[in-house]
Amino acid sequence: MAWVVGAGMLMGLLAIASGVVTLRTGWILPAAxxxxxxxxxxxxxxxAAGACPLVQGLFYFRILPSISWEIRFFGGNALLLAGLLLIAASQLLSPRRSPDRTDPSGV
Structure with a gap:
């Protein structure tokens, strides 16, 4: 069971690294x-989506002090759902237009 949690933590770290790179440089993975x-x-x-499995793994390996399973379960699910909703919103919302590109005639 520990290897499953460890693999989830690794995926969470990769998602966090991807989020940091996206925020710092604007680079997105080629598939997205x-x-x-x-x-x-x-x-x-x-x-947010990467923090969920990382924090859950820290609770599993007892690196963070233990709290009730209800808080871990519902808090982790809420964090993961919020991250997935933000990712979906980033793909579904129309792109922002900068003020200098609104009028293509240049007048």
């Missing part, structure tokens, strides 16, 4: 690059 219209929102969503 065509769909993402708001990179900052995508980066925050990746941070």
């Amino acid at each position: 690059r065509r769909h993402v219209t708001r990179p900052r929102l995508h980066g925050v969503g990746a941070l």
Whole structure:
């Protein structure tokens, strides 16, 4: 069972690294690059979705002090759902338009 939790923690660290890179540079993974219209929102969503398995693993290995299982379960699910909703919103919302590109005629 420990290897499953460890693999989840590794995936969480990779998602957090992807979110940090997206927030710092605006770079998106090539598989999602065509769909993402708001990179900052995508980066925050990746941070939230990656934090969930990482924190759950820290509770499992008793690195963090234990709290009730209800708080761990519902808190982890809420964090993961929030991250996934932010990632979905980053793909579904229309792109923001900068003020200098609104009028293509240049007048």
